[in-house]
Every structure is written in C-alpha cells, then in structure tokens.
Amino acid sequence: MAKDSDRRDLFPGALELMILQSLRFRPMHGYALVKHIKQVSGDLLQVEEGSLYPALQRLLREGLLESEAGTSAKGRPTRIYRVTTPGLSHLEQEVSSFEKMFAGITRVLAVAKA
Amino acid sequence: MSFFSKLFRRRRYDDLNVSIREHIAERADELMADGMPRAEAEQTARREFGNVTLIEQKSREAWQWPKAESVGADIRFALRQLIKSPGFTVTAVVTLSLGIAVNATMFSMVSAFLLPHLPGRDPQSMVVVSSVDPDRQFQPDANPVSAPNYFAWGKQTRVFSAMAAADEYRTGSLSGKGQQPEAIPYAAVSPNYLSVFGVSPARGRDFLVGEDQPGRDHVVILSHGLWERRFGSDPSVVGRVVRLNREDYVVAGVMPADFRLLGFTPQLWTPLTLTAADATADARKNRFLDLFARLAPGVTLQQVRAHMNLLAQQAQQDFPAIEGHWGASVRMLPDFLQYNFGIRTALAVMMTVVGFVLLIACANVAGLLLTRAVGRQKELAIRMSLGATRVRVVRQLLTEGVVIALLGGGVGLFLAYMGIRVVQAGLSFNDAIADVKISLDSNVLIFAAVVSLVSAILSSVAPALKASRTEINTDLKSEGRGASSGRAHNRMRVFLVGGEIALALFLLIGSCLLIRGVYLLDHQKLGFNHDHLLTAGLVLDQARYADSPKQIQFVRGLVEQTRQIPGVEQTAVASDLPASGLSSVVFHIKGQPEARANEQKTTADAVVTPEYFQVAGVPLLHGRGFTERDDSAAPRVVLVNQEFVHKYFQDRDPLGKQVQLDTPGSPAAWSEIVGVVSDVKSYSEDPRIEPEVYEAYLQRPVASISLMLRSTVEPKSLAASLRQLIARIDPELPLLRVMSMDDVIEVQRNGNPLFTKLLGAFAVLALILSAIGIYGLIAYSVGQRTHEIGIRLALGAKASDISRMILREGLKVAGIGSAIGFALALPLPKLFESLFQGLILSAPGVYPLVVVVMLIVAFCATFGPAQRATHVDPTSALRNE
Numbered sequence: 001m002a003k004d005s006d007r008r009d010l011f012p013g014a015l016e017l018m019i020l021q022s023l024r025f026r027p028m029h030g031y032a033l034v035k036h037i038k039q040v041s042g043d044l045l046q047v048e049e050g051s052l053y054p055a056l057q058r059l060l061r062e063g064l065l066e067s068e069a070g071t072s073a074k075g076r077p078t079r080i081y082r083v084t085t086p087g088l089s090h091l092e093q094e095v096s097s098f099e100k101m102f103a104g105i106t107r108v109l110a111v112a113k114a
Numbered sequence: 115m116s117f118f119s120k121l122f123r124r125r126r127y128d129d130l131n132v133s134i135r136e137h138i139a140e141r142a143d144e145l146m147a148d149g150m151p152r153a154e155a156e157q158t159a160r161r162e163f164g165n166v167t168l169i170e171q172k173s174r175e176a177w178q179w180p181k182a183e184s185v186g187a188d189i190r191f192a193l194r195q196l197i198k199s200p201g202f203t204v205t206a207v208v209t210l211s212l213g214i215a216v217n218a219t220m221f222s223m224v225s226a227f228l229l230p231h232l233p234g235r236d237p238q239s240m241v242v243v244s245s246v247d248p249d250r251q252f253q254p255d256a257n258p259v260s261a262p263n264y265f266a267w268g269k270q271t272r273v274f275s276a277m278a279a280a281d282e283y284r285t286g287s288l289s290g291k292g293q294q295p296e297a298i299p300y301a302a303v304s305p306n307y308l309s310v311f312g313v314s315p316a317r318g319r320d321f322l323v324g325e326d327q328p329g330r331d332h333v334v335i336l337s338h339g340l341w342e343r344r345f346g347s348d349p350s351v352v353g354r355v356v357r358l359n360r361e362d363y364v365v366a367g368v369m370p371a372d373f374r375l376l377g378f379t380p381q382l383w384t385p386l387t388l389t390a391a392d393a394t395a396d397a398r399k400n401r402f403l404d405l406f407a408r409l410a411p412g413v414t415l416q417q418v419r420a421h422m423n424l425l426a427q428q429a430q431q432d433f434p435a436i437e438g439h440w441g442a443s444v445r446m447l448p449d450f451l452q453y454n455f456g457i458r459t460a461l462a463v464m465m466t467v468v469g470f471v472l473l474i475a476c477a478n479v480a481g482l483l484l485t486r487a488v489g490r491q492k493e494l495a496i497r498m499s500l501g502a503t504r505v506r507v508v509r510q511l512l513t514e515g516v517v518i519a520l521l522g523g524g525v526g527l528f529l530a531y532m533g534i535r536v537v538q539a540g541l542s543f544n545d546a547i548a549d550v551k552i553s554l555d556s557n558v559l560i561f562a563a564v565v566s567l568v569s570a571i572l573s574s575v576a577p578a579l580k581a582s583r584t585e586i587n588t589d590l591k592s593e594g595r596g597a598s599s600g601r602a603h604n605r606m607r608v609f610l611v612g613g614e615i616a617l618a619l620f621l622l623i624g625s626c627l628l629i630r631g632v633y634l635l636d637h638q639k640l641g642f643n644h645d646h647l648l649t650a651g652l653v654l655d656q657a658r659y660a661d662s663p664k665q666i667q668f669v670r671g672l673v674e675q676t677r678q679i680p681g682v683e684q685t686a687v688a689s690d691l692p693a694s695g696l697s698s699v700v701f702h703i704k705g706q707p708e709a710r711a712n713e714q715k716t717t718a719d720a721v722v723t724p725e726y727f728q729v730a731g732v733p734l735l736h737g738r739g740f741t742e743r744d745d746s747a748a749p750r751v752v753l754v755n756q757e758f759v760h761k762y763f764q765d766r767d768p769l770g771k772q773v774q775l776d777t778p779g780s781p782a783a784w785s786e787i788v789g790v791v792s793d794v795k796s797y798s799e800d801p802r803i804e805p806e807v808y809e810a811y812l813q814r815p816v817a818s819i820s821l822m823l824r825s826t827v828e829p830k831s832l833a834a835s836l837r838q839l840i841a842r843i844d845p846e847l848p849l850l851r852v853m854s855m856d857d858v859i860e861v862q863r864n865g866n867p868l869f870t871k872l873l874g875a876f877a878v879l880a881l882i883l884s885a886i887g888i889y890g891l892i893a894y895s896v897g898q899r900t901h902e903i904g905i906r907l908a909l910g911a912k913a914s915d916i917s918r919m920i921l922r923e924g925l926k927v928a929g930i931g932s933a934i935g936f937a938l939a940l941p942l943p944k945l946f947e948s949l950f951q952g953l954i955l956s957a958p959g960v961y962p963l964v965v966v967v968m969l970i971v972a973f974c975a976t977f978g979p980a981q982r983a984t985h986v987d988p989t990s991a992l993r994n995e
Contacts, residue, residue, distance in 0.1 A: 029133065029136065029137075030133045030134070030136070030137045031136065031137040031140040031141065034137075048164075049137065049162075049163050049164055049169060050164050050165075050168070050169050050172070053130065053133070053134065053169050053170075053172075053173045054169070054172045054173045054175070056173070057130070057173040057174070067129065072136050072140060073140075074139075074140065074143060076136050076139060076140075077132055077136065078132055078133055078136035078137075079129050079130075079132060079133045
C-alpha cells in the first residue's frame with residue numbers, strides 16, 4: 001500500500017508543492033484539500049490520505065505551514081492549514097525550479113520525437 | 115519551528131486525531147448524501163481512508179527524532195517484560211549489580227590514587243630525578259639524591275628548565291605558648307620549589323631567592339591542613355612567629371588545600387640550606403634529596419634519561435668508592451608519585467579480580483537470558499511471522515539486556531557508594547593513604563556506565579543473536595515433542611557455565627595463594643619478643659642536643675628515669691625499632707681484599723643502648739653484649755647477627771675481627787666484633803633476614819631515636835606516664851608514635867589486612883556466582899528434560915538413577931571447568947612472585963584443595979535440581995504436553 005502511493009507521487013516534493021499551491025489562496029482542512037486537488041486536476045490526481053497527512057506534518061515541522069483550530073463546513077472541529085511566509089517563498093522557489101525542470105524535460109522529449 | 119513547540123508534540127498528535135476524525139466523518143456524510151445508509155457509509159469512509167493507526171504513526175514520524183521514540187517503545191516494552199517476570203529480573207539485576215559494584219568500588223581507588231589531580235602548571239612536563247641502587251630489592255630506582263649530585267645535575271639547563279630539591283621526610287617539633295609540643299613531618303625545599311611546580315601560596319608569599327642562606331632561612335610556609343588544625347584557619351597568621359625545633363620562624367605563607375603530592379605529606383615547608391660541607395665528596399654518601407625538575411621545552415623523557423645516565427657514569431668514574439654502582443633514573447612526576455606510593459600492583463591485581471567477577475556475573479546473566487529466550491521462542495516466532503525483521507528482534511532483545519545492565523548499574527552504584535565507605539575506613543593505615551579521599555567521582559560514574567554497557571553487550575549479544583535465528587515454521591509447529599529437547603540450546607549454556615567455573619577456580623586459587631602468603635607473613639617468627647613493649651620516637655633537635663655528649667647524656671637520663679615508671683621492667687633506646695626496616699651501609703672487613711665498586715659489602719645497621727637485647731628479647735649467642743663501659747673513650751665494638759656471620763664469614767667465628775662502616779656523617783673507624791646475636795626479621799611484613807651490625811649508642815649517638823619500654827602491664831597503659839616524664843625532662847620535645855610494639859607491627863602490615871579481606875570477599879563472591887550459574891544450568895536442564903525423565907521413570911529407572919544422572923551432568927561441567935581453571939592457575943605463583951616481593955607463594959597443596967571445594971559447591975548446587983528430578987511424576991510428565 002505504501003509503495004503504491006509512493007509511485008503515484010510524480011517526483012519527490014510534488015505532493016508538497018500541490019499542497020502549498022492549493023493552500024496559498026485559501027486555508028483549508030484536510031478533507032477539503034483532498035477534494036480541491038481532485039477537482040482542480042479534473043480527477044487526474046487522487047491524493048492518498050496515507051501520503052497527505054504525513055506530508056502535512058512534514059510541512060508543519062519545517063514551518064512552511066501552520067495550523068489552527070477551526071470548524072469544517074458541517075461545523076465539526078478540525079484543523080485548518082495555512083501557508084506561512086517561509087512557505088510562500090519556498091513555494092515560489094520550488095515552482096520556478098519545477099518550471100525549469102519541466103521545460104528541460106519538454107525539450108528533451110521534443111528532440112526525442114524528432 | 116521553535117524548540118518549545120517540539121516539547122508539546124503530544125498536542126500535535128491530538129490535532130492529527132481531530133483532523134482525521136473529521137476527514138472520515140465528512141467523507142461518510144458525503145456518501146450518505148449519495149444515498150448510502152449511515153452504517154455502510156461510515157464503514158466505507160473508514161476503509162477508503164486506510165489504516166488510521168498506521169497513517170497516524172507515519173505522520174508522527176515526521177516529528178520524531180530519528181528512531182528515538184521507537185527505541186523508547188522498545189525500552190517500555192522491555193520494562194513491561196521484565197516486570198512480568200520478577201524472579202528473572204531480580205536475579206539478573208542483583209547478579210550484575212554485584213559485579214558492577216565491586217568494579218566501581220575498586221575503580222574509585224584507581225581514580226583516587228592513579229588519576230590524581232596534580233597541582234601546578236602542566237604537571238606533564240615535570241620529572242623526578244632519583245638515584246638507582248641496584249642492590250635494593252624494593253624500588254631500587256627511586257632513591258633520593260645526594261647534595262653534590264643535586265648541584266651538578268641542577269645545572270643541566272639543556273634538559274631541565276628548572277630544578278628544585280626537597281628533603282621530604284624531616285620530623286620537627288612544633289611548639290608554642292600553652293600548646294603541647296607536636297612532632298610534625300615537614301620538608302626542607304630549595305626556595306624555587308613552589309615556582310618549579312607553578313604553584314603559589316594561597317596566603318602570604320613564596321620563599322625568596324636567598325632564603326636558603328643561613329641566617330635568612332627561618333621562614334616557613336604552612337600546609338592548609340596544619341593552618342586549619344593548629345592555627346584555627348587564622349587569616350592573620352602570615353608574619354607571625356612560630357617555634358619549630360626550638361627556634362623562631364616567621365610564617366611566610368599558607369599553601370592552598372589542593373597542593374598534595376600523593377605520598378609526600380609534609381605539614382610545612384622550610385628553605386633547604388646547603389653549606390660547603392654538602393659539596394664535599396663525603397656528602398655524596400648522604401642521599402636525602404628528591405629532585406623535581408621541569409623539562410626544557412622540546413626535550414623528551416628519553417633524551418633526559420640518556421643525559422642523566424651519562425652524568426651518573428661520570429660520577430661513578432670520578433668517585434668510584436662512593437658512587438660505585440649508583441645510577442640515575444628519571445620518571446615523569448605522576449609516574450614517580452604512583453610508583454613511589456607502591457599501590458599499583460595491588461590495584462592492578464584487584465582490578466583483574468573484579469574484572470573476572472564481572473565476567474562471571476555476565477556469564478550468569480547471559481545464561482539467564484538464554485533460558486528466557488528459549489522460553490520466548492514462540493513469541494519471537496510469532497513476531498517474526500508478523501513481519502518483524504531479524505534486526506528488529508535482536509534490537510528488542512538487546513534493549514532488554516541494556517535495561518537489565520542499566521538497572522544493575524544503578525543498584526551497583528548504590529552498593530559501590532557503600533563499598534567505598536567500607537574501603538575508605540580500611541584505608542587509614544598511614545597518613546598518606548588516609549589523606550587520599552575516595553569518592554564516587556565523575557571518573558567512577560563514567561567507568562560504571564561503561565562497565566554496565568559492556569556487560570549488557572557481553573551478556574545479551576549471544577542470546578539475542580541465537581534467539582533471533584528462530585526458525586518460524588519449526589518453532590510454531592513444534593510443541594516441544596522431542597523427548598530430550600534443548601540439547602543444542604544447552605550447548606552454549608554449558609560453555610558459559612564451564613567458563614564461569616574455570617574463572618572462579620582461577621580466582622579462588624590466586625586468592626588463596628595470596629591470602630596464604632600474607633597469613634604466613636603475619637604469623638612469622640620475628641626473632642624478638644614483641645608483646646609487652648611500649649615504643650615511642652624522639653628526635654633530638656640541633657638546637658638543644660647539638661653534640662654527641664648532650665645526646666648521650668639525654669639518652670642515659672631517659673633510660674634511667676623511664677625505668678622508674680611503675681610497671682616498667684627495663685628500657686632501651688635504639689636508632690630504629692626491631693623489624694621495622696634499617697638503613698643499609700657499606701662496610702669493610704679488615705684483612706679481606708677490598709671488593710670492586712659494584713660488589714661492595716652492605717649490611718643493615720642499628721645503634722642501640724646496652725639494654726636493647728634484653729628489652730627486645732634477642733638472645734646473645736656468642737661473645738658478649740654491650741656494657742656501659744663501651745663508651746666514646748673505649749675502643750669501638752660492634753655486635754653482628756647470624757646472617758652476617760653466615761654471609762660474610764661463611765659461618766666461621768667472627769669474634770675479634772675488625773669491621774669499618776661507611777656511615778654518612780661520622781668519621782671512619784675500625785670496630786671489633788665482640789658478640790653474635792640471633793637473627794631478627796628485617797621487616798615484620800617480609801620474610802627477609804639481612805646481615806645486621808649493632809653499634810653502641812654511647813660510641814655513636816644519633817639524633818633520631820626510638821624508645822622501648824619492657825613492661826609487666828598492658829604497655830599502652832604506660833603511655834600517659836611516659837608523656838608526663840618527657841614533658842618534665844624537656845617540655846619542648848615532642849613524643850612521636852607512642853604505641854605498643856604489637857601496634858607498630860599491625861601498622862606495618864599496611865594495606866595487607868584490607869587487601870586480603872577484599873581479595874577473600876571477591877573470591878567468595880566469584881564462588882557464589884558460579885554456584886548460582888551451575889544451579890541455574892542444571893535446574894533449567896531438569897525442567898527441559900522432564901519429559902525424558904518421565905519416560906525413563908515409566909520404563910523403570912529408579913529415582914537414584916535419575917538423580918545420579920543429573921548430578922553427573924552437573925559435575926561433568928564443573929569438572930571440565932575446574933580442569934581448565936586449574937591449568938590456567940598453574941603459572942600464578944611465578945606471576946605473583948614477580949609482583950609481590952617477600953611473599954611465600956609456592957603452595958601446591960592449595961590447588962587440589964580449591965578444586966575439591968569447587969566440586970563440593972558444584973555438587974551442592976546440583977543436588978537440589980537432581981532431587982527435584984526424582985520427584986517427576988511419569989504420568990503427568992508424559993501427559994503434560
């Protein structure tokens with residue numbers, strides 16, 4: 001099971017990247033985050049709970065996220081996650097390096113096709 | 115992420131819990147909105163989410179210090195397991211704690227004596243220069259140095275950046291108004307002494323250059339102890355006048371409390387004055403200075419040694435008669451102090467012994483863990499079948515071993531704390547020893563921690579590895595069907611117990627040899643009557659008893675007046691007490707060819723009053739004793755002992771022969787041998803008898819004297835009268851060491867009583883531990899073989915056959931172990947002889963005796979389980995599957 005979810009991670013850090021990006025404009029709780037990613041990716045990406053929660057804890061530990069007590073849409077108590085300032089700068093850095101890498105991969109693939 | 119919030123990790127876990135619960139609830143709500151019934155929706159949501167515990171755990175791991183918490187879990191689990199089997203835990207912990215306690219206790223002595231905190235700046239560049247006398251058996255290379263050699267060697271600035279000289283063993287009388295005169299040990303030191311060490315007085319000042327000149331030398335520096343005791347820590351003592359040896363000295367300073375040099379315990383320091391007389395060739399005979407030097411930068415010990423050898427050879431060539439075979443040696447200061455203190459060998463033997471005791475304890479615990487591991491095989495098999503890796507299982511078992519060792523270490527430290535108090539109480543046999551405080555210092559704590567961990571590894575690695583090699587299938591399936599299972603498992607235990615017994619036997623033999631040797635010494639015939647003798651020391655100071663007539667007059671008066679004390683039968687005065695070690699002098703026999711420099715004749719030398727032989731009870735064998743007429747006006751006469759006649763006259767009649775003693779500081783004179791007395795042991799604590807010459811006090815008086823009163827009553831009851839008498843004769847003269855001769859001998863036993871007691875205790879401990887080991891082995895084996903024994907009984911074996919079979923098993927292990935221990939112990943007497951001079955150690959009888967004791971103990975330890983085996987009920991044993 002664990003290996004399965006690992007394989008679904010495109011590359012190390014991709015899940016974290018998507019979490020940070022998703023939370024950038026709107027703080028959310030865990031379930032909302034899963035639904036958000038699924039929705040935005042048009043069902044292409046399904047986030048495993050088994051990966052999400054450890055990833056959230058890692059980001060909390062590194063200080064890229066912070067959490068606070070809140071309530072869900074149904075009024076039940078939960079934790080709301082929010083990106084911190086270091087989290088934002090980390091995200092920007094990661095996005096730019098991701099874009100560079102993606103551009104690089106695209107070029108290599110283009111050459112291979114030709 | 116602040117450090118603080120890390121401390122509140124628990125809260126995060128709870129938060130996680132909240133998040134996950136909400137997550138599942140929300141998903142269930144959604145499913146219900148799609149029309150799924152509640153129960154089914156909740157179940158589906160839960161299933162989709164996955165293993166909550168696992169996810170929670172993985173999430174938590176993000177916060178964890180790598181593995182720390184899983185180790186914590188292991189420890190908690192180990193503790194739970196240990197609490198579940200208290201019998202095992204208590205046995206293992208107590209066994210290990212005993213082993214650790216004896217090690218920590220002995221190591222506290224090592225820490226106090228061999229790792230002392232030396233005073234001053236950079237003690238590692240300090241050396242001590244000594245003279246070497248190859249004739250001496252005990253520490254031949256730690257003799258003091260003569261003044262002329264000090265003058266010559268101190269100038270060697272190429273190797274020494276500075277050198278100080280100290281006459282460390284002086285005794286002086288400290289007197290003062292309204293205070294009892296007190297004899298104190300003090301040292302006379304060159305004025306640069308403290309600065310060479312790089313220390314300075316805590317109060318007042320150091321000696322000044324030039325204070326070693328007569329007329330300026332009446333200054334003292336007090337030790338911290340003396341300042342506290344005698345001067346009540348009076349801060350205004352500096353500049354005050356004290357009376358030392360009847361002369362006024364100005365207190366220049368007070369030393370800090372931490373200035374101590376192990377064996378040297380002077381209570382005050384005066385400047386050392388050396389005069390022109392100390393530079394003459396004759397002064398070379400008088401070796402009394404310890405030289406402390408600081409190495410010049412970049413100079414190695416080897417270079418200094420080579421250099422000093424050259425200088426010593428030079429002196430030999432220039433003064434062959436006196437320097438003869440004498441050499442020079444150089445040791446680093448810490449090395450010298452320990453060597454001079456002479457405690458290393460005993461400590462090394464003790465540490466070896468306790469190390470063995472610990473090994474035996476570890477073997478016992480390893481045996482216990484093995485037993486336990488066998489009992490837990492099924493548990494381990496289940497855990498491994500559920501996916502625990504081998505490493506994980508080994509780690510768990512090792513953790514258990516470490517927990518046991520740490521518990522043992524804790525209890526052991528507590529026991530060591532008490533042990534140290536016992537040892538400290540036993541270490542009071544001389545001032546220097548009593549001065550060293552033994553404590554549970556950081557060295558000991560670190561040592562105990564290391565020892566605990568080492569014993570954890572020693573005792574649990576093998577069992578853990580063995581247990582982890584569990585075959586899941588066989589172990590889960592087998593229900594212990596084998597008729598005599600556990601043979602293979604037992605092999606390691608047999609090996610352990612056999613090793614234990616070998617070690618214990620080795621220790622027992624070694625201890626018995628040493629204890630017997632010491633016992634023989636304690637009960638040796640000394641050659642004189644030591645009961646009903648009161649003794650005391652006196653030092654006739656230069657101020658009042660400067661010349662021989664005054665000394666003689668005092669001694670005559672003293673003998674006369676002490677005889678008047680009721681209860682005193684006879685009194686004698688001598689330079690030294692019998693069997694208390696004598697100075698050795700070079701001598702010549704008239705008419706015999708002069709020996710070469712390196713084959714000089716030496717003899718022990720005592721100066722005695724005529725009553726000495728009667729008072730000490732040393733019989734005169736030939737010729738005559740001394741009389742009152744053998745005084746300075748009469749021809750010089752001497753008496754010799756049998757050993758002297760044997761060694762130097764080949765047992766021929768020596769009467770009438772002339773000898774001349776090279777006594778330092780007195781003019782050479784031929785003396786006639788007029789009598790032969792019987793031998794007295796040179797030391798009460800050594801079987802040696804040396805050739806000995808007795809001179810007449812009236813012909814060669816000395817300043818340092820011992821008084822001996824032969825009494826008809828308990829000698830110590832006369833002490834008060836003796837003190838009063840001396841106070842009447844000379845109120846400023848202190849009496850030293852007022853004690854009965856028996857007490858003197860007791861004191862001279864030094865650490866021997868403590869040494870043998872500890873040794874005996876450790877050997878017995880080793881015996882008990884190995885008995886427990888063999889008991890454990892056999893009891894376990896009987897338990898394992900219940901089924902087999904049941905079959906045997908059912909087939910008609912008699913109870914006696916069974917018990918004999920079990921006993922044979924125990925005795926076989928004990929026998930093999932003993933044989934190995936016996937063989938190992940064979941070279942022990944040789945080894946000990948090189949370590950402990952003067953002990954009679956060859957005692958072949960000890961060996962079989964100890965083996966018999968060992969086998970009896972093994973028999974007793976096996977007897978219980980063997981009896982139990984005979985009570986096996988065949989029906990229940992066979993049904994009990």
